[in-house]
Amino acid sequence: MSKPAVTGAQTGLAYGVLGGLLLLVLFPFYWMIVTSFKNEDQMRSLVSMFWPRPAVLENYVQLLTKTDFAVWFGNSAFVAVSSTLVATAIGTLGAYALARLRFLGRAFMSSAVLITYLVPPSILFIPLYAQIRTFGLADSLAGLIAAYPSFTVPFVTWLLMGYFESIPVELEEAAMIDGATRFGAFRRVILPLAAPGVLAASLYAFTQAWNEFLYALVFITNVKLRTLPVGLSSFITGDVYGWGFLMAGAVLTTLPVIGVYIYLQKYMVEGLTAGSVKG
């Protein structure tokens, strides 16, 4: 009685639509994985299209031994982790201040952060490139680590502002009545409570940095300094390697974000997504 009446036909329809959506979403991943285990002969002859026969590991072996893939993987990890640490530190402090502290210009700063988050890279990439060159950081991983906070920091800040706002003010006030300073209350009461949110926001920032393509494409010219997305996409123009090879690289590039995602899923579904686009 408490739920609106749902007929069998509606449930059937729901399952039908769900099946369609699942097929749509899963097929490209299935295809990517299957292809990565096929050898070149099988691919060319169009036999046993939907299952690798024989299933081979040579794509992965070649990828890791004969190309710079491992180097690129390291570059991506280094850039993503470093820029995430920077973004998390800056964003957490800023978000706390913007959510809780009373000071001149707070409302303006909140708007500025949001607008910065919304300004897209396709407008920013040329001026930012010029700026990175002025700093002498062109064609270096440091340049990417410096540039990525331009999108990760506003994002982390905006997410965490909502998170800090949801922690009751009374907790902080109680700590301050007990003699803690404002900073002490932040460090010993609020920060531990916000830790799950901070972790989630930083993992989000990590995936954004890991997936970033445009800046990495523009800023880096040295092949050894490429990040994974740019390195991987350079295989298509290379014409040296086959599709099995490329898909093996795609699988390995996807794995870290999927790992992060499995951890993050409960936040994405329940909390932070709703927090970031509260209605």
Place this chain on the structure above:
Amino acid sequence: MSIARPLPAKTTLDVRPSARAWRLARVLGADWRLGFLFVLPIVTLVLALVAYPFGYAVYLSMTRKFVGMPPVFVGFENYVRLAHDGFFQRAVGNSAIFTFGSVAVKLVLGMAMALVLTSPIRFRSVFTGILLVPWVAPTVVTALNFLWIYDGSLGVLNYLLVKVFRVMPQGVGWLSEPGTAMASVVFVNIWRGFPFFGISFLAGMKAIPADLYEAAAVDGASVLQRFHHVTLPGLRNILIIVVLLSTIWTFNDFAIVYILTKGGPGGATMVLPVFTYEMAFGAQRLGDAIAVALYMLPPLALVIILLARYMRRGSAR
């Protein structure tokens, strides 16, 4: 003087700093010290990485600048020339088709996803998790996957349509023929983006009180009427925010188009971000490239300001 009146002098000394602090606090806000300290890094970052480069870009767009040469000031020349440039006009049109076509379908698919995930089905959270995966997978990986799926000779899409379902006599060069290229890249953008619509709508639907549905059901409202009069009004704000956000992101999608077609064939999928990139790093005309980017700004600024207003209202609760 201070010796003659020791007591009042001492009192003023005690009071003066705190009065000053009080006045400062009244102007700068009660927590101004910690507040300024905490936002200083963000301010520095926004100024150095966004505001200043942006201002410099406006200047560069009014110059004739080739890579490695000093800029020459030319006023609005780049803008005027671009307005008459056929390639630029075509890119504007393509961007509009790409953006609105993609956002419209994402809206429909996202709504379907949310409705399915709020109906009484088994393993709901598992399916929610799976349907979100395109949204978290690296865009470059997605683009490469579809590049392979669309492949004219060995791609699985042609194989399915020709050999398995036999609905076509022969394969199509999905990305190499002007007639299908745009729809093919739009599809990839839809595939990647619709889960964001779905998950946001899902969160919004969960926030709609169940008694509203009950009341509507008691009043004899059909499923469609409940959707129209309860779900849609309840989702209004989220709907607006998600559509605006996605409009910005879609309009600025670079990786998918760049990897799949580089704007080809013959400019059929040339959207503004790729056009900007080609202008800057292909033709090496930085001033023109930035002018292209800045042409995108007024419509984007409109969307951004509108969106910021909705999002701030939402967060203020």
